Amino acid sequence: MSTRIAFLKGHGTENDFVIVPDPENAVDLPPSAVAALCDRRAGIGGDGLLHVVRSAAHPEAKDMAAEAEWFMDYRNGDGSIAEMCGNGVRVFARYLQRAGHVTEGDLAIATRGGVKRVHLAQDGDVTVGMGKALLPEGDVTVSVGERSWPARNVNMGNPHAVAFVEDLAHAGDLRSAPPFRPASAYPDGVNVEFVVDRGHRHVALRVHERGAGETRSCGTGACAVAVAAARRDGADPAVTGTPATYTVDVPGGTLVITERPDGEIEMTGPAVIVAEGTLDAGWLETLAR
Numbered sequence: 001m002s003t004r005i006a007f008l009k010g011h012g013t014e015n016d017f018v019i020v021p022d023p024e025n026a027v028d029l030p031p032s033a034v035a036a037l038c039d040r041r042a043g044i045g046g047d048g049l050l051h052v053v054r055s056a057a058h059p060e061a062k063d064m065a066a067e068a069e070w071f072m073d074y075r076n077g078d079g080s081i082a083e084m085c086g087n088g089v090r091v092f093a094r095y096l097q098r099a100g101h102v103t104e105g106d107l108a109i110a111t112r113g114g115v116k117r118v119h120l121a122q123d124g125d126v127t128v129g130m131g132k133a134l135l136p137e138g139d140v141t142v143s144v145g146e147r148s149w150p151a152r153n154v155n156m157g158n159p160h161a162v163a164f165v166e167d168l169a170h171a172g173d174l175r176s177a178p179p180f181r182p183a184s185a186y187p188d189g190v191n192v193e194f195v196v197d198r199g200h201r202h203v204a205l206r207v208h209e210r211g212a213g214e215t216r217s218c219g220t221g222a223c224a225v226a227v228a229a230a231r232r233d234g235a236d237p238a239v240t241g242t243p244a245t246y247t248v249d250v251p252g253g254t255l256v257i258t259e260r261p262d263g264e265i266e267m268t269g270p271a272v273i274v275a276e277g278t279l280d281a282g283w284l285e286t287l288a289r
Contacts, residue, residue: 004278007037008095009044012087012126012271014216014252018046019095019273025057031079033287037279038077047215048085049075050092061110068110070096076211084113084157086219090126090271093118098273113157126271130156130220132263133227142180142192144172151180151192152228156265159190160224164232168196171206174214193221195229203229204249216252223265226257237261 005027008019018037020027029051038046051073055061061071072092074085089109096102096109097120104120117129134155142151142163147170151161161180165171171178171194178192189210198204205225207218226246230236235244237259245258255269 005281005284006276007044007279008098008273008276009046010050010091010094010271010273011252012090012217012219013250013255013269015048015085015087015218015250016046016216017048017050017088017091018044019050019052019091020279021052021095021099023052023054023057025053027051027284029075030287031075033284034075034079035077036287037284038079047077047209047212048082048088049077050088050095051075052092052095055110060112064110064115068108068115070101071110074111076209077213078211080211081112082158082211084111084116084220086128086130086156086221086223086267087217087269087271088219089116089118089128090219090267090269091273093120093126093128094271094273111157124270125268127266127268128219130223130265130267133224133259133265135227135231136185138182138185140180140182140185142178144170144178152224152231153185154224154227156220156223158220159186159188160193160221161186161190162193162195162225162228164228165194165196168194168204168206170194171208174206174208176213177208177210191218191221191224193218193225195225198247198249201229201233201235201245202247202249206251217250217255219255219267219269222248222250222255223257223267227259227265230259238263 055065149163
């Protein structure tokens with residue numbers, strides 16, 4: 001391992017990430033190292049980590065290499081592995097553009113949630129094809145203190161519970177995971193979105209992301225919220241034959257979510273690289289032991 005390891009810092013609607021370019025998958029990043037890098041006092045700080053690897057060099061992505069050259073090996077801020085991160089994909093694409101691996105236009109990125117189609121626009125926004133939502137059957141309830149709400153179970157490659165509330169303050173501090181039931185609905189934990197209406201097809205959310213706590217934004221969560229809101233509003237594109245577009249305000253900005261009649265969902269929003277530097281490999285090696 002070299003004595004210095006490159007890193008960058010970026011965010012998408014203030015959902016922030018440590019970025020570690022590692023095309024050949026040579027950097028050891030166990031959960032303890034990821035958690036230390038994402039620590040906001042003792043590390044660089046971030047809601048998660050984007051490990052940038054060529055698909056052919058990663059055992060979990062080899063089968064996608066013919067379709068997508070790059071694999072987003074995404075980790076939550078606590079070091080745990082996650083299937084997908086919508087804001088992370090946009091920032092990942094922005095890094096690839098900055099590094100000269102891609103240019104404006106269309107590209108494919110491999111993730112644990114499958115291959116995602118991305119468009120880098122001239123105006124700086126990034127659009128990600130997020131795939132189709134799954135809507136598992138069964139009632140789900142989420143709670144904060146003495147309040148409880150019914151929640152819509154939406155899977156966007158990762159699990160979400162979407163609760164419509166009267167006031168976003170009712171979500172509490174969101175430092176710990178809101179309780180849900182039944183436990184069997186989310187055996188591996190869940191991202192919980194609390195949602196209020198702001199206008200016609202315009203909503204706002206706060207979110208607890210599993211493994212990270214409350215974050216300033218959640219891309220897959222915004223998609224889950226848009227789908228849940230559309231079903232609540234009777235705007236199912238598969239039924240109406242018309243795309244449903246929702247503006248979703250998150251604490252860190254605004255995302256625009258469109259669900260098409262074929263079920264495919266697109267998310268558009270900003271992605272920014274704010275810093276780059278080098279890590280001390282010796283420090284990182286001590287964390288990997």
